[in-house]
Amino acid sequence: MVVRGMGKYLVNLPAVTGRRLVIALPLIWLAVFFFLPLVETLQVSFTSPRRGIPPYEPLWGIGDDGFFTNFTTGNYALLLQYWSDYFGPAFNSIKLAFFSTLVCLLFAYPMAWWIARSNEKWRTILLVLVMLPFWTSSLLRIYALIGLLNPNGFINAAGLWLGLIDAPIQMMQTDFSIYMGMVLTYLPLMILPLYAVMVRLDADLLDAAADLGGSGIQIFRTIILPLTLPGIIAGSLLVFIPAVGEFVIPALLGGPDQLMMGKVLWTEFFRNRDWPVASAIAMLLLAILTVPIIYGRYQDGRDVVAEAPNPKRAEAG
Amino acid sequence: MAPFIRLKSISKHFADVVAVDDLSLDIEKGELFCLLGASGCGKSTLLRLLAGFESPTKGTIEIDGQDMAGVAPADRPVNFMFQNYALFPHMCVADNIGYGLRRAGMRGTELAERVDALLKLVRLHKLGGRKPHQLSGGQRQRVALARALARRPKLLLLDEPLAALDKKLREDTQFELVDIQEKLGTTFIVVTHDQEEAMTLAGRIGIMDAGQLVQVDAPRRLYERPKSSFVADFLGTISFVDAVVASRDKTSITIGGDLNICAACDDDLPVGVAVKLAIRPEKIYLSRTKSGNVNEIEVVVEDLAYLGFATNYRVKTASGQMFKLQQQQRRSLDAPLSWGETGYVHFDPQDVIVLQD
Amino acid sequence: MGRMNGLVLSLGALGFGILYLPIIIMIIFSFNAGKLVSVWSGVSLKWYAGLLENDQLLSAFGTSLLIAVWAATIATIFGICIALAFVRFGNFRSRLALSAIASAPLVMPEIVTGLSMLLLFISMESLFGWPSGRGVDTIIIAHATFGMCFAAVVIQARLRDFDMAIEEAAADLGATQPFIFLSITLPVIAPAVVAAWLLAFTLSFDDLVIASFVSGPGSSTLPIVIFSKVRLGVTPEINALATVMIVVVAVAVIGASWAIRRRLSGRDQNQ
Numbered sequence: 014m015v016v017r018g019m020g021k022y023l024v025n026l027p028a029v030t031g032r033r034l035v036i037a038l039p040l041i042w043l044a045v046f047f048f049l050p051l052v053e054t055l056q057v058s059f060t061s062p063r064r065g066i067p068p069y070e071p072l073w074g075i076g077d078d079g080f081f082t083n084f085t086t087g088n089y090a091l092l093l094q095y096w097s098d099y100f101g102p103a104f105n106s107i108k109l110a111f112f113s114t115l116v117c118l119l120f121a122y123p124m125a126w127w128i129a130r131s132n133e134k135w136r137t138i139l140l141v142l143v144m145l146p147f148w149t150s151s152l153l154r155i156y157a158l159i160g161l162l163n164p165n166g167f168i169n170a171a172g173l174w175l176g177l178i179d180a181p182i183q184m185m186q187t188d189f190s191i192y193m194g195m196v197l198t199y200l201p202l203m204i205l206p207l208y209a210v211m212v213r214l215d216a217d218l219l220d221a222a223a224d225l226g227g228s229g230i231q232i233f234r235t236i237i238l239p240l241t242l243p244g245i246i247a248g249s250l251l252v253f254i255p256a257v258g259e260f261v262i263p264a265l266l267g268g269p270d271q272l273m274m275g276k277v278l279w280t281e282f283f284r285n286r287d288w289p290v291a292s293a294i295a296m297l298l299l300a301i302l303t304v305p306i307i308y309g310r311y312q313d314g315r316d317v318v319a320e321a322p323n324p325k326r327a328e329a330g
Numbered sequence: 331m332a333p334f335i336r337l338k339s340i341s342k343h344f345a346d347v348v349a350v351d352d353l354s355l356d357i358e359k360g361e362l363f364c365l366l367g368a369s370g371c372g373k374s375t376l377l378r379l380l381a382g383f384e385s386p387t388k389g390t391i392e393i394d395g396q397d398m399a400g401v402a403p404a405d406r407p408v409n410f411m412f413q414n415y416a417l418f419p420h421m422c423v424a425d426n427i428g429y430g431l432r433r434a435g436m437r438g439t440e441l442a443e444r445v446d447a448l449l450k451l452v453r454l455h456k457l458g459g460r461k462p463h464q465l466s467g468g469q470r471q472r473v474a475l476a477r478a479l480a481r482r483p484k485l486l487l488l489d490e491p492l493a494a495l496d497k498k499l500r501e502d503t504q505f506e507l508v509d510i511q512e513k514l515g516t517t518f519i520v521v522t523h524d525q526e527e528a529m530t531l532a533g534r535i536g537i538m539d540a541g542q543l544v545q546v547d548a549p550r551r552l553y554e555r556p557k558s559s560f561v562a563d564f565l566g567t568i569s570f571v572d573a574v575v576a577s578r579d580k581t582s583i584t585i586g587g588d589l590n591i592c593a594a595c596d597d598d599l600p601v602g603v604a605v606k607l608a609i610r611p612e613k614i615y616l617s618r619t620k621s622g623n624v625n626e627i628e629v630v631v632e633d634l635a636y637l638g639f640a641t642n643y644r645v646k647t648a649s650g651q652m653f654k655l656q657q658q659q660r661r662s663l664d665a666p667l668s669w670g671e672t673g674y675v676h677f678d679p680q681d682v683i684v685l686q687d
Numbered sequence: 688m689g690r691m692n693g694l695v696l697s698l699g700a701l702g703f704g705i706l707y708l709p710i711i712i713m714i715i716f717s718f719n720a721g722k723l724v725s726v727w728s729g730v731s732l733k734w735y736a737g738l739l740e741n742d743q744l745l746s747a748f749g750t751s752l753l754i755a756v757w758a759a760t761i762a763t764i765f766g767i768c769i770a771l772a773f774v775r776f777g778n779f780r781s782r783l784a785l786s787a788i789a790s791a792p793l794v795m796p797e798i799v800t801g802l803s804m805l806l807l808f809i810s811m812e813s814l815f816g817w818p819s820g821r822g823v824d825t826i827i828i829a830h831a832t833f834g835m836c837f838a839a840v841v842i843q844a845r846l847r848d849f850d851m852a853i854e855e856a857a858a859d860l861g862a863t864q865p866f867i868f869l870s871i872t873l874p875v876i877a878p879a880v881v882a883a884w885l886l887a888f889t890l891s892f893d894d895l896v897i898a899s900f901v902s903g904p905g906s907s908t909l910p911i912v913i914f915s916k917v918r919l920g921v922t923p924e925i926n927a928l929a930t931v932m933i934v935v936v937a938v939a940v941i942g943a944s945w946a947i948r949r950r951l952s953g954r955d956q957n958q
Contacts, residue, residue: 031864032779036772039765039835040781043788046832050803057806067809120702123695141944146706148885148936150893152910153929156917157709160716160926165723167712196705217416220383223403224410225430226481229692235429239420250794258796260896265917275798275896282802282900292806295799306794310787 051299058292059084069288088293099277099294103301106273109188109263110256113195114203114249120196121203121248122241128204129211140208147201154197155265162190162266186268194262199255203248210244243312250309258298274298332395334359334517335380335485340389342375342541349375350386351541362511362518364528366564367538373521376538377487380519381410394484404433409483413490415474417462423473424449424458430481448476451510468499475507479514488520492527504530525565529553537561553610559685562608569614569653571607575599582679588649591625593682606685613681614655616643616673618665623676629653631667641666645675710933717926734927741924743912751909754823754898755891758830762887763880765831766838773839774846792833793840801900804829808901821903829901830894834887841886845879878947 060070060083070083092099128139146154161167162184169181184190214237222232260275267273274294282291333356342350349372357363365373378384380391382403391398398406409430418426428436428445436444449455452472462470471491478486491507492500508531511518522528528535529549536546537560545552545561556562559570576586583595585607593607620626629645632652640658647653653675657666667673717735721728738744769789772779792800808818808825818825853875857867873880895910902911916922 032776035768036776036779036781036785039769039772039789039839040785042765042835043785043792043832046804046807046828047792047800048788050800050807053806053810054799054803067813120698120705123698124702126695127699137944137948141940142703143706145937145940146710148889148940149710149933150910150913150929152893152895152913152917153713153925153932154709156913156925157713157929159917161709161712167716170726193705196702197709200702200706215414215416217412217414218418220381220403221410221412221416221418221477222429223383224381224408225477226404226433227429228404228433231433236418254794255796258798260798261914275796278798278802288806291802295802298796298799302794302796306791309794310790 054292054295057289058088058296059086060289061085061087062287062289067288068286088289091290092293092297099297102272102274102277103297105271106257106259106275106298107301109191109195109271109273110253110259112188113192113199113256114253116192117196117199117203117252118245118249121200121207122245124200125204125207125211125244129208129214136212143201143204146197151198152261155194155261158190158194158197159185159265162193185266186271188271190266191262191271194266195252195256195259198259198262199252202251206247206251207241207244210241210247214240246312247309250305250312254302254305254309257302332392333357334361334394335519336390336392337376337380338390338392340376340379340386340391342372342379342384343387348541350379352389353541353543354389355536355543355546357517357519359517360515362508362520362531362533364532364535365519365521365538366523366525366528366535368523371538372541373538374489375541377410377489377519377521380485381408381487382406383410407484409478409481409486411474411478411486411488411491413493415462415470415494417470417473417477419462422459422461423454423465426462426473427458427477427480430477434481444480448480451479452476467494467496468503471495471503475510479510479516483516485517485519488518490522491520493522493524500527507531529565537564554683556608556683556685558687559606559608560687562683562685567611567654567656568608569611569655571609571651573605573607575601575603575605577601583684589627589647589651591627591682592679593684594679595684597684599684599686603686606687608683608685609653609677609681611642611654611656612658614653614675614677616645616655616657616667616675618667618671618673620674621676624679625682626674626676627653629673629675631669631671631673634667634669643667645673710929713926714930714933717923717930719923719926722923734923735931737924738927738931743907744909744924744928747907747909747912750823750906751892754826754830754908755888757827758834758891759884759888761827761831762834762838762891763884765835766842766883766887767880769835769839770842770846773843774849789836789839792836797894797896800833801829801897804832804897805900821901822906825901825903826898826906826908829897830887830891833897834890837890838883838887841883842876842879845876849875 056072057069060072062069072084073082124143128136128143131139159166163169164181164183164185166185168184169178172178173181218236218240219232222236227235257273258275258278259273260279263271263273263276264279267276274297278291278294278298281287281294335355335357337353337355340350340353341348351372353372353376365376367373375384379386380393380398382398382401385399393407403410418429421429424445427448428441431441431444445458446455449458452475454469454472454476457465457469462473465473471494475488475491478488488507492503495503504527507518507520520528520531522531532549534546534548535552537544537552539560545557547555552561553565556565562568563570571585571589571591573585573587573589573591575583577584578595578599578601581594581596582592583599583605584590584592585605591607599605615623616629627647629647631643632646633644635642638659640656643653643655643657645653645655655675716727718730718732719727720731720733769785772782772785776782804825805821808821812818812820818828849872854867854871857871862870893910894908895914898908898911899914902908913925913928916925
């Protein structure tokens with residue numbers, strides 16, 4: 014131990030520098046590769062497009078005549094101007110994401126409860142079943158969904174063949190296909206936080222409530238729901254926030270009526286080559302999501318102790 | 331008149347485990363009854379059967395004349411106090427206690443007054459607004475008790491109510507529990523593995539082993555007159571002597587061998603039958619010299635433990651028979667015996683328990 | 688806990704159904720001789736054969752694999768650092784900053800992170816000359832960046848349950864810090880580290896949006912190729928590819944959990 018006498022305390026120098034390194038490495042990486050890009054995007058959102066590489070004017074620079082800047086709020090003015098083209102999708106994104114979250118919750122809650130209340134063996138099996146789709150590409154799963162929902166896809170073919178329907182039902186490019194795609198993609202993300210909370214729920218609490226006269230619904234309302242609320246919130250945020258900016262699902266499953274911000278950004282960027290506007294849209298997206306993101310961080314810190322007491326154990330694995 | 335609680339031939343099977351095995355028991359109204367046994371003996375399962383959390387595989391449960399088959403926990407006149415209290419962590423103390431009352435439809439001032447009375451009963455009067463995690467273990471225990479008493483159940487089931495408390499607190503709470511029970515007159519069934527606790531609390535104790543009731547009696551009778559060596563060994567300490575009946579008369583038997591012990595015995599035991607004699611440690615007297623008493627045996631001190639108020643001795647006879655005895659600290663003419671010294675034990679034939687298993 | 692009523696079970700079963708029906712149909716029809724998912728034309732393995740000859744798909748697969756391995760490894764190492772900092776280092780000075788910056792990528796829409804990273808790479812290129820053009824290394828950096836945040840979450844969970852007493856015992860017996868970490872801490876959290884690596888790997892391998900932004904000519908990943916094909920219409924080779932990937936993953940996951948169960952029960956017997 015190296016002692017660095019500062020009078021008041023003994024400091025283990027190698028340990029301290031080790032610590033600083035461990036903190037600094039990821040901090041610097043993330044600052045450079047996550048935070049700085051956002052700053053850069055903000056900058057670009059205030060410039061204008063041009064031919065060439067990169068396809069936008071530099072925000073500022075030192076030229077022959079000295080300092081110059083290409084600052085313009087034109088992109089945001091454009092967004093405002095074409096409200097129906099840009100802000101419409103914004104609200105559509107929020108609306109679709111919101112209802113997708115609800116649908117996910119509707120399915121995820123019973124599934125998570127089922128898994129949490131099963132015995133050890135079944136629990137592992139069910140968890141594997143839930144995670145398995147998650148480990149396989151979401152792109153492929155959505156592709157599979159197309160095959161299912163297409164006018165000449167499996168469901169329509171089966172329905173026609175069984176005589177249940179007379180003509181193919183239009184399921185693609187509807188809100189319904191978006192919701193199905195969202196559920197397919199995000200269900201495991203909703204299940205896991207719910208499961209984590211439910212599995213720690215002390216079974217005695219439910220017995221106690223029953224013993225004290227609670228019916229099934231009363232027990233759910235007064236005990237289960239309040240104690241699983243943190244899981245509900247965590248899962249909902251985990252689904253809602255990425256869903257707002259989702260691109261692949263509306264691109265492959267949605268039609269012109271299901272325009273979402275992700276798709277608009279993509280189109281502006283890759284088709285129209287208008288990077289500044291795309292950046293402005295990205296900033297707009299971030300602005301919309303700031304409140305949920307901060308709320309999520311705030312929720313992370315709070316904890317309701319609903320667990321049965323368990324001693325800390327150190328098992329190798 | 332039928333007993334208040336009647337369990338008739340109750341069995342409970344879990345997969346291939348028999349937790350309760352053809353058990354029958356009657357409990358009187360207003361009793362404080364203890365189920366005592368080691369872990370895994372089935373006592374907690376029996377309690378849960380009474381509460382309605384499990385259904386018996388066979389047999390019937392009657393409470394106050396009413397058959398409980400198919401009756402849900404919420405509908406039984408029974409309430410349960412859990413071992414680790416199961417307090418609702420998201421509700422304050424007052425809401426925890428009032429939970430059962432709300433489910434019964436009580437509201438407003440009536441509810442508040444009842445909760446208040448219960449808080450006073452368990453001496454938590456100022457703590458109604460606290461949450462469970464802000465309370466000490468002893469306080470949580472009292473909340474659990476108040477909550478279970480709120481609906482004025484005919485029967486209160488307590489699952490190891492004092493197990494999570496430290497020793498001093500446990501002793502104080504034991505008497506409190508008895509006080510409350512006597513004040514309310516509610517029938518209590520307490521499950522515990524702690525014999526001292528059972529002896530302190532109970533009017534009657536039922537000792538369980540492997541899903542069956544081995545003996546049901548008042549504490550004194552269980553201790554002084556156990557009916558099996560399991561019970562004799564389970565409660566407190568005891569010395570066993572394996573022997574064969576050598577001779578008998580109308581009121582006593584004598585065993586053979588070099589011990590030549592005479593025991594008071596009313597049963598008609600023929601000569602030659604194998605018996606197990608059992609003697610409690612406080613009934614065995616140790617002295618340096620022969621005193622000419624009945625059942626006097628020469629022994630050597632193997633081990634001793636000085637406890638302050640008494641000394642525990644382990645002594646051995648020449649033939650290898652071990653006796654465990656406890657000698658009270660009192661003025662005596664002899665100096666107390668030490669390791670390796672020779673002495674003489676004696677005990678009254680009336681204090682010798684004759685067992686046949 | 689037998690309090691499962693019909694509604695809960697049926698909703699649960701329906702959920703699992705939604706999750707699996709598309710995949711099952713796709714797997715079945717990957718063996719379909721015909722092209723359409725609505726007409727069964729007999730069993731055939733020709734799509735699988737077609738896979739093996741499809742150079743574009745195969746090279747994209749290789750690229751994705753390479754990127755995913757690198758990204759996962761970097762992500763795991765940094766993830767361990769982040770997790771250690773949060774669980775062990777108490778209230779250090781930049782805790783709030785690190786906490787914000789390490790949790791935001793978890794919920795940020797990929798399209799925002801993809802676009803912003805590309806803009807950064809471009810301005811870095813014009814300022815420093817590196818990275819010169821986009822390609823495999825920019826994708827690796829991008830994937831590692833969001834991967835480390837996920838890895839940190841997984842490892843943090845395990846670290847929280849960690850009984851510090853065993854490290855104290857090691858210190859008491861004479862070990863000093865880096866050694867304690869390597870010989871005690873790391874082995875004990877190893878399953879979480881492996882899980883974190885696998886998670887980062889999967890996220891990288893499956894990523895479409897971010898890769899689309901920061902890739903360059905010659906560095907097409909598998910999702911990029913699949914996406915461009917899918918936009919043109921349903922191609923049965925994709926069915927075959929998907930089936931292969933799903934089967935591989937399923938075997939790996941089931942095998943892993945079986946192996947874990949074996950190890951745990953074996954240890955219980957030894958105790």
